[in-house]
Every structure is written in structure tokens, then in C-alpha cells.
Amino acid sequence: MVDLVIASRLQFALTTIVHIIFPVMSMGLAPFLVYFTWKEIRSGTAIYEQLRRFWTRIFAVSFAVGTVTGLVLEFEFGTNFAAFSTVAGELFGGPLALEGMMAFMLEATFLGVFVFGRERVSDRLYFVSSVAVGLGTWLSATWILIANAWMQTPRGFEMVTKNGQSIVNLTDPIAAYLNPRFPWMFVHMQNAAVESVALLMAGIGAYYVFRHHVWDNPVQHPEFWEKTLKIALVVLIVTAPLQAIQGDAYGRHVAETQPQKFAAMEAVWETESYVPEYIVAVPTNVEDLFNPRAKELFGIGIPGMASWLASGGDAEATIRGLDSFSTEAPPVAIVFWAFRIMVALGFWFILLAFWGGYRWWRGELLEDDLLHKALMASSLLGFLAVEVGWIVTEVGRQPWVIQGVMRTSESVSPGLTGAEATFTLAGFATGYVLLLVLYTYVVVRLVRAGPPARDELDAVDQPSPNEAVSTDD
Amino acid sequence: MIEPASLASEPLFGLPLAELWFGLVFFIFAMFLFLDGFDFGVGILFATRDDTAEKEQLLSAIGPFWDGNEVWLVVFGGALFAAFPSVYANLFSRYYLLMFAILAALGLRGLAPEMYEQREDATWKVWWGRAFVVGSLTTPFLLGLFAANWLLGATALVTLPGIVVGLALVALTVVDGVAFLRLKTRGELREDLRTDGYRALAIYLALVVVALGYLYATTPVLRPGLLSPLVVGLVVATLVLAGGYAVATARDRHHPAFAAAAGLVFTLVSIVAGLMYPVIDRAGGLTVEAAIVSPLPLNVMSIGAALLLPLIFTYFGVLYSVFSGPIETGESY
Numbered sequence: 001m002v003d004l005v006i007a008s009r010l011q012f013a014l015t016t017i018v019h020i021i022f023p024v025m026s027m028g029l030a031p032f033l034v035y036f037t038w039k040e041i042r043s044g045t046a047i048y049e050q051l052r053r054f055w056t057r058i059f060a061v062s063f064a065v066g067t068v069t070g071l072v073l074e075f076e077f078g079t080n081f082a083a084f085s086t087v088a089g090e091l092f093g094g095p096l097a098l099e100g101m102m103a104f105m106l107e108a109t110f111l112g113v114f115v116f117g118r119e120r121v122s123d124r125l126y127f128v129s130s131v132a133v134g135l136g137t138w139l140s141a142t143w144i145l146i147a148n149a150w151m152q153t154p155r156g157f158e159m160v161t162k163n164g165q166s167i168v169n170l171t172d173p174i175a176a177y178l179n180p181r182f183p184w185m186f187v188h189m190q191n192a193a194v195e196s197v198a199l200l201m202a203g204i205g206a207y208y209v210f211r212h213h214v215w216d217n218p219v220q221h222p223e224f225w226e227k228t229l230k231i232a233l234v235v236l237i238v239t240a241p242l243q244a245i246q247g248d249a250y251g252r253h254v255a256e257t258q259p260q261k262f263a264a265m266e267a268v269w270e271t272e273s274y275v276p277e278y279i280v281a282v283p284t285n286v287e288d289l290f291n292p293r294a295k296e297l298f299g300i301g302i303p304g305m306a307s308w309l310a311s312g313g314d315a316e317a318t319i320r321g322l323d324s325f326s327t328e329a330p331p332v333a334i335v336f337w338a339f340r341i342m343v344a345l346g347f348w349f350i351l352l353a354f355w356g357g358y359r360w361w362r363g364e365l366l367e368d369d370l371l372h373k374a375l376m377a378s379s380l381l382g383f384l385a386v387e388v389g390w391i392v393t394e395v396g397r398q399p400w401v402i403q404g405v406m407r408t409s410e411s412v413s414p415g416l417t418g419a420e421a422t423f424t425l426a427g428f429a430t431g432y433v434l435l436l437v438l439y440t441y442v443v444v445r446l447v448r449a450g451p452p453a454r455d456e457l458d459a460v461d462q463p464s465p466n467e468a469v470s471t472d473d
Numbered sequence: 474m475i476e477p478a479s480l481a482s483e484p485l486f487g488l489p490l491a492e493l494w495f496g497l498v499f500f501i502f503a504m505f506l507f508l509d510g511f512d513f514g515v516g517i518l519f520a521t522r523d524d525t526a527e528k529e530q531l532l533s534a535i536g537p538f539w540d541g542n543e544v545w546l547v548v549f550g551g552a553l554f555a556a557f558p559s560v561y562a563n564l565f566s567r568y569y570l571l572m573f574a575i576l577a578a579l580g581l582r583g584l585a586p587e588m589y590e591q592r593e594d595a596t597w598k599v600w601w602g603r604a605f606v607v608g609s610l611t612t613p614f615l616l617g618l619f620a621a622n623w624l625l626g627a628t629a630l631v632t633l634p635g636i637v638v639g640l641a642l643v644a645l646t647v648v649d650g651v652a653f654l655r656l657k658t659r660g661e662l663r664e665d666l667r668t669d670g671y672r673a674l675a676i677y678l679a680l681v682v683v684a685l686g687y688l689y690a691t692t693p694v695l696r697p698g699l700l701s702p703l704v705v706g707l708v709v710a711t712l713v714l715a716g717g718y719a720v721a722t723a724r725d726r727h728h729p730a731f732a733a734a735a736g737l738v739f740t741l742v743s744i745v746a747g748l749m750y751p752v753i754d755r756a757g758g759l760t761v762e763a764a765i766v767s768p769l770p771l772n773v774m775s776i777g778a779a780l781l782l783p784l785i786f787t788y789f790g791v792l793y794s795v796f797s798g799p800i801e802t803g804e805s806y
Binding site for chain 2: 060061063064065067068070071072074075077078079080082083085086088089090091092093094096097098099100101102104105106108109110111112113115116117120121125132160162163169170171173413414415416420423424427431435438442445
């Protein structure tokens with residue numbers, strides 16, 4: 001049996017790690033779908049209809065799985081973290097309720113029109129539906145990030161006693177909800193979502209382009225896949241550098257507002273100035289290899305670089321060490337490595353974007369097989385970057401569930417037993433693995449099936465009253 | 474313009490916001506039970522159909538709607554959390570395994586129709602069809618169990634009245650599903666469904682009588698509530714609505730029958746809420762007044778809800794009018 005706190009945390013971690021994939025798909029795909037719909041209606045070109053229908057199917061499946069996993073997440077605050085819910089609920093429940101009412105309702109109802117209604121509604125209402133779905137996904141992220149940003153840099157509240165318990169009382173909604181962390185998180189997350197989907201699209205497009213042009217193994221609709229690759233590359237060229245630029249500023253904000261997290265990201269144990277940025281770092285003895293709180297590191301670093309990044313240009317700047325905090329440090333190795341993986345991936349994506357852009361400019365986009373292979377290999381790496389990014393954010397905040405206010409160990413449900421939590425954790429581990437396998441299977445099938453053929457589209461364009469309407473999506 | 478100071482100290486316009494939110498939370502729950510209820514009903518009726526084309530029709534009927542319908546449950550969780558955080562925390566952690574069972578059942582129900590369509594393979598369709606039925610059957614049953622336990626303040630997960638209410642909810646979702654499908658189908662299928670509707674209605678009424686009688690006999694604390702004019706009135710309303718449903722179904726008046734089915738769901742939820750008030754968490758010993766959040770977050774949420782609920786009804790209006798009317802044979806949206 002697993003300890004109650006550990007089991008609840010593992011379960012929550014597992015739920016979020018799996019759930020985040022689906023909102024990233026929705027948020028990232030939404031602007032593409034709006035664009036495809038707009039071009040389809042404006043230009044009447046079949047290729048945009050193909051693009052819209054192909055990606056809408058993947059969106060619909062992602063949304064269904066996202067609903068299932070997201071509902072679990074919403075309920076888990078009550079089931080496993082009842083103490084947190086009671087203490088923070090007056091401030092934290094509002095954003096969740098508003099997410100449901102303002103965002104999820106908009107997204108779910110208009111998704112019905114968007115997925116099933118192409119033949120039933122006017123072009124105008126159809127386009128409005130695509131925008132409504134997209135707006136819903138982004139608003140959803142807004143409220144969730146407002147709630148999360150408050151947990152990172154809590155403002156606008158005081159502690160009061162209610163029903164014999166000390167709880168968080170909202171005093172200033174503006175300060176609480178328009179938290180200084182929120183804009184950084186929002187831009188970083190939304191851009192990450194679009195970048196991740198662009199990478200996925202580029203990878204899939206590159207696969208078919210590679211088969212068609214390099215392997216000479218002709219595929220159907222080669223122009224569809226070339227278009228997919230090109231659109232994805234354009235978006236990647238915009239989003240990849242942006243992610244690094246604002247990620248750097250976000251990092252400085254973390255250094256100012258959550259110094260313990262920043263120290264964990266850099267594995268700085270003792271307060272120092274002129275701190276190097278370690279590219280790799282390994283524990284000096286073998287036992288520490290599996291110890292997440294390993295202290296003695298041997299590494300290759302750029303002198304003064306961490307100080308330079310934390311302060312925004314001063315290599316002499318002092319970074320406060322983990323030993324100087326009164327609370328236990330977060331699991332440093334996890335935060336340190338997750339951060340490094342994220343940053344390395346970010347730079348790799350920039351390289352890919354420039355490489356692809358350069359080849360395209362030279363007119364060699366369809367021939368460069370090495371580029372195709374790199375894009376294929378990178379198609380899921382955007383999602384990996386999002387996952388490790390969230391690990392930095394959430395694990396780095398430990399031992400706090402609300403920074404400086406409430407510890408994670410105090411936040412679990414008082415009446416719950418370790419046995420119950422272990423039982424559901426085991427259920428989750430099994431269920432979520434099956435869910436992921438199933439989702440991957442379905443998406444791979446949809447990608448294999450490719451876009452609907454042009455003549456199918458023509459049939460749909462002029463439906464005769466007696467004829468069955470397409471059942472594709 | 475409302476002064477921030479007054480926003481922080483007293484309820485908006487002196488309204489009884491605690492009671493309004495108590496009502497709103499149950500209203501949202503009823504909306505979920507009514508709307509996703511017909512999805513569950515369709516899922517249960519799926520088991521009674523052998524013909525592949527008919528099965529496809531049942532799935533097509535709920536295709537554009539079920540996502541939106543299910544969001545009412547998300548909003549219920551959010552509204553309970555926002556207005557009564559301690560109740561949300563107490564209830565969900567007290568009925569821990571039950572909550573996860575509900576989530577698992579709902580997950581199966583949500584996943585199954587999405588998966589069913591992915592492959593033209595008999596075995597695949599048989600298994601996802603079964604998953605659809607199991608998810609649709611167990612979700613309302615477990616929700617009924619949850620609602621009854623909540624009302625009774627039960628500390629056990631499984632209680633006898635909980636089982637009766639759970640079964641009643643299963644029957645009610647079939648009534649609801651029949652009413653919806655008779656709007657969306659034609660011909661033989663529509664005729665067949667009529668009998669399913671009558672049967673489910675009879676079972677539902679019998680189970681409601683059993684549940685109320687059992688509570689009267691065994692739970693003294695609920696007796697005054699059971700004899701209160703409100704609850705007696707709601708029980709009478711249930712009988713009137715049931716009669717209305719039967720007559721409308723017999724005369725092929727599909728919209729009134731659907732409205733009567735909605736009325737049955739709302740009266741049932743109102744009975745539960747009426748019996749509970751002024752308590753909101755019996756086992757935790759919390760009244761509505763004790764559990765409601767402070768004036769400032771309450772006012773902020775109330776302004777949000779007042780602005781958003783009309784919008785939400787507009788979205789649903791658009792969705793249901795776009796896909797109104799029966800589905801033609803062989804057509805799916």
C-alpha cells in the first residue's frame with residue numbers, strides 16, 4: 001500500500017500528465033481549424049476543406065477524451081485534496097466554475113455544430129462556430145491558468161476563521177485573478193500548444209512527403225501533405241523563437257517570485273554569485289544517481305550564465321541557494337533535468353524551424369530527406385516539452401501546494417485512507433494507459449486513412465435531397 | 474456601478490444569494506440529468522436494438538449533443554466548488570470510491586460512441602456497443618446512489634434507499650431517452666419505443682413510491698419534510714407529469730412528451746433538494762447558511778452566473794435548433 005499523500009499526488013500527477021495532451025491538441029489545433037474554415041469558405045478550394053475535415057476528426061476525438069480526463073481532474077480536488085478544497089475553495093472554486101460556464105459550454109455546444117453541421121448551417125454560422133470552439137478552448141486555458149497562477153504567486157486574499165477552520169478569504173478579485181504570473185503562463189502555454197501541434201503536423205506532413213518524393217512510394221493527395229507541411233512550418237517559424245524569447249523573461253519572473261523553484265531549476269544549494277549554467281550535471285557518487293535530492297554535482301557549465309539569466313544581464317548576480325530556505329527543497333534532480341530537457345527541446349525546435357525555412361527558401365523542401373526524418377522524429381517532442389515544462393512548474397513549487405501558504409502534505413482529504421487512494425491509483429494507472437493506447441491507435445488510423453478524397457467532397461457539395469449526407473465526421 | 478466595498482460586505486442587492494445558489498446548484502444538476510439523461514436512455518435502449526441501422530440511428534441522434542450535455546456535470550462540480558467549497562470537499566472525499574466509479578462509468582459512456590464509429594469491424598462494434606450500454610446503465614444508477622447518500626447523510630457507500638433511487642434514475646433516463654428518440658426517429662422504430670417508454674415510466678413511478686415510503690418509515694428526520702406542502706405538491710406534480718407523458722406519447726405529441734420527461738427529472742431533483750434544505754451536507758452537519766462562501770466571492774460568482782447563464786441557453790438553443798427534427802433513414806448529421 002502506498003502512503004496517502006504519495007498516492008494522491010501520484011494520481012493527480014498521472015491525471016494531469018495524461019489530461020494535458022488533449023487540451024494541448026484542442027488549443028493548438030483551434031487556430032488552424034479557424035484558418036482552414038475561413039479559407040475554405042473564402043476561396044472554396046477543396047484542399048482547405050480536406051484540411052478542415054481531416055483535422056476536425058482528430059480534434060473531435062481529442063475533445064471527447066479530454067472531457068473524460070478533465071472531469072476526473074475537476075473531481076480530484078474534492079476527492080483527494082479535500083483539505084485544499086476547503087481552505088482555498090472560496091478563491092479557487094470560482095475560476096473552475098467560470099471555466100465550465102464561460103469556456104467549456106461555448107466549446108462543447110459549438111463543437112456539435114462544427115463537427116456535424118457543415119451541411120445544415122450557413123457559411124457564416126459555420127465560421128462563427130469554428131471561432132466559438134477556438135475561443136472556448138483558449139478561454140478554458142485562461143481560467144485554469146488563472147487558478148494555477150494564483151497557486152504559484154498567491155495575492156488578493158487573507159486568512160480568516162470559518163466554521164472553526166482557517167481558510168483563504170478573497171479580498172481583492174483583481175489582484176487574485178489577474179495575478180502577475182498569469183500573463184507569463186498564458187503566453188508560454190498557448191504558444192507551446194500551437195507549436196506542439198505545428199510540430200505534429202509537420203511530422204505527419206513530412207512522413208507522406210518523404211514517402212512520395214524521397215522513397216518514390218506515391219501516396220494519395222500528395223499536394224495535401226505538402227500543404228500541411230508548409231503551413232506547419234510557417235507556424236513553427238513564428239512560434240519556436242517566440243517560445244524561447246518569452247520563456248527567458250518568464251524564467252526571470254520565476255527567479256524573482258519563486259526563488260526556491262529557480263534554485264531547484266539550477267540546482268544551486270548554497271547562495272552564490274557568478275553562478276554557472278550547467279549544461280549537464282551528474283552526481284559525484286553512484287548512490288546519488290537515484291537520489292532526487294542529490295547534492296554533490298559534477299558538471300559542465302557556462303560560467304556566470306545562470307546569474308546572467310536570472311538577473312537579465314548581470315553575470316555577477318547572486319542566486320539564493322536551496323539551503324537558505326526554511327522548507328525542504330523540492331526534488332531537485334527532477335526539476336533540474338525537466339528544465340534542461342525543455343530548454344534543449346526549445347532550441348531544437350528553433351533549429352528545425354530555421355532549417356525547414358531555409359530549405360523551403362532554396363526550393364529544396366520536398367527533397368531534403370534528412371529534414372523529413374528530423375521532422376518525423378520530432379512530431380511528438382512538442383508534447384514532451386509541454387510535459388516537462390509543467391513538471392518544472394508543479395514539482396518546482398513543492399513542498400507548497402499554494403506557494404508560502406499551504407503545504408502539499410496538509411492538503412489531502414482527512415477521511416481518506418491510503419488503501420483507498422492506492423486502489424484508485426492502480427485503477428488509474430491501468431485505465432489511463434489503456435486510454436492513451438486507444439487514443440493513439442485511433443489517431444494513427446485517422447492519419448493513415450488520410451483526408452477525404454476530392455470526389456467525395458464534390459458529392460457533398462451538391463447533396464441531392466434523397467441522398468445520404470456524408471457520415472465522415 | 475457597484476462599490477467594491479459593498480461588494481465585499483453584503484449580498485448583491487440584498488438578495489438571498491445562499492438560497493439562490495443552493496437552488497442553482499440543484500438546477501444545474503437537474504439540467505445535467507435531463508440532458509445527459511436522454512443520452513443515457515439512448516445508451517440503455519441501444520441494448521434492445523438488434524438491427525445495425527437502428528443502432529447507428531440511435532448513435533446519430535445524440536451525436537451533436539452529448540458533449541454539450543455532459544458539460545452540465547462539469548458546471549455542477551464547478552458551481553458546488555465555487556459556492557459551497559466545504560460541501561464539495563466533504564461529499565467528494567466521503568464518497569471517494571463512488572465518485573471514481575461514476576467517473577469510470579461516465580468515461581466508458583463518453584468513449585464508447587466515439588470509438589464505435591472508428592472501425593467497420595463486427596467484433597469492434599459489438600464490444601464498444603456493450604461498453605456504451607454498460608456506461609449508460611451504470612452512470613445514472615451510481616448518480617442516484619450518490620444523490621440519495623447525500624440527502625441521507627449516509628456514511629456507507631451503498632445504502633438500500635440509494636439503490637432504489639439509483640434504479641429509479643435508470644428508469645427515468647429511459648423515459649427521457651424514449652421521449653428524445655421519438656423526436657429524432659420515424660416509422661417502426663418510433664412505434665416500438667412507445668412501449669419501452671410506458672414500461673420505464675411504470676417502473677419509475679413504482680420505485681419513487683417505494684423510495685418515499687421507505688424514507689418515511691425509516692428516517693424520522695425526513696418525515697416533516699415528506700409531509701410538507703412543497704414535497705407533497707412535487708409528488709402530485711410527478712403524477713400529473715407522468716399522466717401527461719403517457720397521454721402525449723399515445724397521441725404522438727412528441728414535444729409535449731419530451732417536456733413532460735424533462736418535468737419528471739426536475740420534480741425528482743426538486744424533491745431531493747426540498748427534503749434536504751436548509752441542510753446541505755447532513756453528514757458534515759452543514760447548513761446552507763454555514764457552507765456558503767463569503768459575500769465577495771459569492772457576489773463575483775453571482776454576477777458571472779447572471780451574465781453567463783443566458784448565453785449558455787442561447788448556445789443550447791442554437792445547437793438544438795440546428796439539429797432539430799427526425800433523422801432520415803441512413804442519414805447521420
